[in-house]
Amino acid sequence: MNLKRRDFLRGSAAVGFGGLTAGLLGSTAQAAPGTLDIFFNSDTNVVEFWAAAIKPAFEAANPGVTLNLVSGGGGAAMGALSERAFAALQTKTDPQVDMMEAIGPYSPVGAIEAGLWVDFSTTGLANIGKLNPAVINNKWSLPYRGSQVVMMYNGAKVPTPPKTFEELVAWIKANPGQFAYARPDLGDSGACFIERALQEVTGRNEALFTNENYSDDYAAPMFEKLWVLLKDIAPSLYKGGEYTGGNTPSIQLLASGAISMTIAWSDMALTAMNEGVVPDTTALAQLQDMAFIGGYSAVLVPTVAANKDLAIKLSDFLISTDIQGKVVTDLGGFPAINWSEMPAELAAKFANVAATSIPSFPGPWEAHLFDGWYRNVASNLTQG
Amino acid sequence: MADTLQGSTVTPSKAVPKGRPYGLLFIALPVALIVSFLFFPALKSIFGTIWVKQPDGSYGVSIATYQFFFSDAYSLANLAQTLWTTVVTMVMLIAVNLPIAIYLRFSKSKLAIFVQVLALFPMFVPGIIIVYALIRYMGPNGLLQTLLEAVGIFGFQSPYLTPWGPVIGMLWDAMPFTLLVLTAGMSAIPTSAIEAAEDVGASPMRILFSIILPQIKNSLLVVTSLNFLGLFGQAFMPFMLGPTSPEMMGPFMLRTFSSVRDPLQAATQATIVFALCSLAGLAYVRSIARRRAQEVVK
Numbered sequence: 001m002n003l004k005r006r007d008f009l010r011g012s013a014a015v016g017f018g019g020l021t022a023g024l025l026g027s028t029a030q031a032a033p034g035t036l037d038i039f040f041n042s043d044t045n046v047v048e049f050w051a052a053a054i055k056p057a058f059e060a061a062n063p064g065v066t067l068n069l070v071s072g073g074g075g076a077a078m079g080a081l082s083e084r085a086f087a088a089l090q091t092k093t094d095p096q097v098d099m100m101e102a103i104g105p106y107s108p109v110g111a112i113e114a115g116l117w118v119d120f121s122t123t124g125l126a127n128i129g130k131l132n133p134a135v136i137n138n139k140w141s142l143p144y145r146g147s148q149v150v151m152m153y154n155g156a157k158v159p160t161p162p163k164t165f166e167e168l169v170a171w172i173k174a175n176p177g178q179f180a181y182a183r184p185d186l187g188d189s190g191a192c193f194i195e196r197a198l199q200e201v202t203g204r205n206e207a208l209f210t211n212e213n214y215s216d217d218y219a220a221p222m223f224e225k226l227w228v229l230l231k232d233i234a235p236s237l238y239k240g241g242e243y244t245g246g247n248t249p250s251i252q253l254l255a256s257g258a259i260s261m262t263i264a265w266s267d268m269a270l271t272a273m274n275e276g277v278v279p280d281t282t283a284l285a286q287l288q289d290m291a292f293i294g295g296y297s298a299v300l301v302p303t304v305a306a307n308k309d310l311a312i313k314l315s316d317f318l319i320s321t322d323i324q325g326k327v328v329t330d331l332g333g334f335p336a337i338n339w340s341e342m343p344a345e346l347a348a349k350f351a352n353v354a355a356t357s358i359p360s361f362p363g364p365w366e367a368h369l370f371d372g373w374y375r376n377v378a379s380n381l382t383q384g
Numbered sequence: 385m386a387d388t389l390q391g392s393t394v395t396p397s398k399a400v401p402k403g404r405p406y407g408l409l410f411i412a413l414p415v416a417l418i419v420s421f422l423f424f425p426a427l428k429s430i431f432g433t434i435w436v437k438q439p440d441g442s443y444g445v446s447i448a449t450y451q452f453f454f455s456d457a458y459s460l461a462n463l464a465q466t467l468w469t470t471v472v473t474m475v476m477l478i479a480v481n482l483p484i485a486i487y488l489r490f491s492k493s494k495l496a497i498f499v500q501v502l503a504l505f506p507m508f509v510p511g512i513i514i515v516y517a518l519i520r521y522m523g524p525n526g527l528l529q530t531l532l533e534a535v536g537i538f539g540f541q542s543p544y545l546t547p548w549g550p551v552i553g554m555l556w557d558a559m560p561f562t563l564l565v566l567t568a569g570m571s572a573i574p575t576s577a578i579e580a581a582e583d584v585g586a587s588p589m590r591i592l593f594s595i596i597l598p599q600i601k602n603s604l605l606v607v608t609s610l611n612f613l614g615l616f617g618q619a620f621m622p623f624m625l626g627p628t629s630p631e632m633m634g635p636f637m638l639r640t641f642s643s644v645r646d647p648l649q650a651a652t653q654a655t656i657v658f659a660l661c662s663l664a665g666l667a668y669v670r671s672i673a674r675r676r677a678q679e680v681v682k
Binding site: 079 | 458461516520523524525526545546623624625627628629630631638639640641642643644645
């Protein structure tokens with residue numbers, strides 16, 4: 001009996017060892033040639049758009065090439081992937097990441113200095129001249145789609161939506177418990193709401209915030225004003241000051257009828273309305289005095305990517321007139337290229353939207369803004 | 385036969401003198417993996433929290449990040465919240481699973497199999513699905529509220545986004561494991577002992593406290609210590625179901641690392657969590673060691 005057991009252990013250990021070795025070898029193997037591994041920070045509606053509109057067109061135009069679209073699983077997981085690419089750069093190995101979608105180039109710290117990301121200003125993309133200069137945030141991020149944050153509300157309960165931020169604040173206070181926004185680090189819609197509020201308390205001057213000008217001393221007086229405003233509306237929010245855990249949970253609260261208004265991404269809101277998961281009376285509105293902070297999602301290509309050249313080719317493809325048209329028609333987004341480069345009938349149809357610029361907010365500010373929000377607005381510590 | 389009896393009385397090391405080097409070889413690979421992929425990075429990270437870059441650019445010993453943590457009301461509130469959630473969830477896990485385990489031990493009906501399958505079911509459902517399902521079920525105007533109102537119970541306060549949200553989510557998540565360990569412990573209780581107690585007229589409560597609980601003490605200790613480790617570091621359930629603030633340490637560490645971009649403070653938080661969790665780990669190791677010692681004596 002003892003012997004048998006020992007044999008069994010020995011056998012299973014051999015199997016285990018074999019499997020482990022195979023696993024280790026597997027993880028050091030090179031990415032398959034012609035397969036582009038693309039990781040998405042955007043929600044699934046964007047991945048579906050890629051699968052339906054971009055993948056077939058690019059693969060048809062480039063025989064032998066496959067796009068492997070992977071949902072990255074949120075900011076922290078995407079951060080881990082950037083770290084992996086950075087580590088691969090330092091060890092000169094293949095990161096098995098060819099493109100990353102909707103993340104900024106500023107993390108991990110030191111990545112830009114070390115040359116982790118492809119500089120699109122020097123790659124000579126054929127379509128780069130079409131890009132709207134206003135949407136270029138930095139030379140490593142290639143913007144390819146814009147979305148805006150909107151008020152998403154139940155028209156049956158809100159007959160006339162607020163037109164200005166001031167009116168929105170007044171509405172929130174007049175309807176306690178009927179409004180919710182997402183925690184800024186978990187849902188960008190929530191981030192855009194507090195960033196718009198920051199614009200409001202600082203006199204709606206976009207020039208105050210740039211990628212380079214953050215310092216604690218410069219920001220502190222502005223943040224102080226922001227905390228006052230956000231703490232002021234907190235008791236009138238859902239559950240007297242509770243915040244949802246992301247873009248989708250915000251829409252879920254609206255769908256269940258627990259609240260009458262929330263802040264959402266235009267593309268996600270449109271998808272939810274098309275799928276009928278929110279009440280029929282759901283509608284969208286944008287502030288007229290200054291639009292909510294929106295943003296352009298960009299792609300990054302690591303310089304160590306195994307399929308770097310193909311990834312750059314795909315980047316160029318993304319900002320072609322054809323794909324940019326699909327961004328508008330299929331995704332409900334905004335083009336990253338100039339409207340003059342877009343098909344004439346599309347440009348005419350969206351003429352009134354085209355005039356609306358989407359204010360953006362610099363990434364390097366967000367880390368401080370979000371942590372300050374947790375400590376000063378979300379925490380009940382100061383309220384006793 | 386006599387040989388075997390004699391063999392069992394000598395110490396194990398003398399029984400298999402030539403087995404030793406083999407045994408070490410056997411564990412060499414896993415130990416090497418654990419050391420290189422777990423201990424080394426963890427130690428490096430812990431070391432990194434006290435050996436930090438000074439303002440003048442040189443490196444030196446500093447406990448500034450720990451001083452910050454233990455003087456920061458916000459961080460301490462998060463730690464307290466994590467302890468509260470962990471302890472409440474653990475107590476509820478035992479309260480829910482112990483009766484089921486007792487039932488499964490003594491019931492011989494077909495229903496018992498069904499109950500066991502049902503209790504193990506959460507093991508096969510991914511956490512993210514549970515979270516969204518729970519939001520829809522127990523969230524505001526969800527199915528639970530509708531059902532309660534249908535039978536005339538109004539004033540339901542949804543646990544969603546309150547400290548009870550993650551408790552419920554983690555209760556669901558940790559239930560199968562807890563039940564498996566407890567049923568395993570239960571099956572070791574000899575039926576003869578219970579029958580003997582019944583014969584001398586012991587009440588069911590008396591049997592529970594004098595026979596069952598002492599016998600499964602080790603299982604309870606294992607379940608408590610391992611659950612403590614699992615629950616304490618949970619990140620996903622708390623940030624999807626729990627309140628924005630205070631946060632549990634899991635989401636707090638994640639946020640400090642990725643959103644605040646302060647790896648040093650995140651590593652400090654992780655070291656503090658590690659120190660607390662190693663107490664639970666110690667309890668687990670001691671319980672294992674005690675059982676092994678008992679087995680050797682037997």
